[in-house]
Amino acid sequence: MIGIKNPALREAYERLYHKTPLGFYNCGRLCDGLCCRGDCQGMWLYPGEEELFRDKEGFEVCETEGNYDYPMVICSGECNREERPLACRIFPAFPLVTEDDGKVSVEVIYDPRASMCPLARNKKPLDRAFIKEVRKAALYLARDKEIFEYMKAVSEEITEIIELKNKLEGIF
Ligand code: SF4
Ligand code: SF4
Secondary structure (H helix, E strand, O other): OOOOOOOOHHHHHHHHHOOOOOOOOOOHHHHHHHHOOOOOEEEEEEOOOOHHOOOOEEEEEEEEHHHHHHHHEEEEOOOOHHHHHHHHHHOOOEEEEEEEOOOOEEEEOOOOOOOOOOOHHOOOOOHHHHHHHHHHHHHHHHOOOHHHHHHHHHHHHHHHHHHHHHHHHHHH
């Protein structure tokens, strides 16, 4: 994508440009393009993405109280694939990051917030090449201190959501 100055962000965008959750199969056929209908709640932006979408036609950047003080972007439902935000490139997966003694580990999981996605609901196996690129992209993103702090915070939040879901499943 043209104009991305941050090298970690640029690498992640490029790595996830062609990759999709089911590889060559367009998963939008399973759900009639559910996540690209322009009626979604918006996509959380990673640090550094805001400037890519501000004043861009077809996108509206909105302030929000969530997302660790970073904004979200709402799209019109049509975009140039090259310009999709990271959240769309990664959806419905999420790279869960942890740090141990300076070593960063990434586990690519289904995002528990992606319950509207039939792939996530049915835990359909994701394309291995997609998983590999999400993981590599996450490792690049982790090189940027601000982005890494953000990813760690979201990872903790997602881990809590998963733990809560598991507990509730045990109750009901
Ligand atoms: S909701 Fe899931 S299956 Fe549907 S297009 Fe989005 S990622 Fe693919
Ligand atoms: S930015 Fe593009 S890929 Fe993301 S939800 Fe909108 S239309 Fe779909």
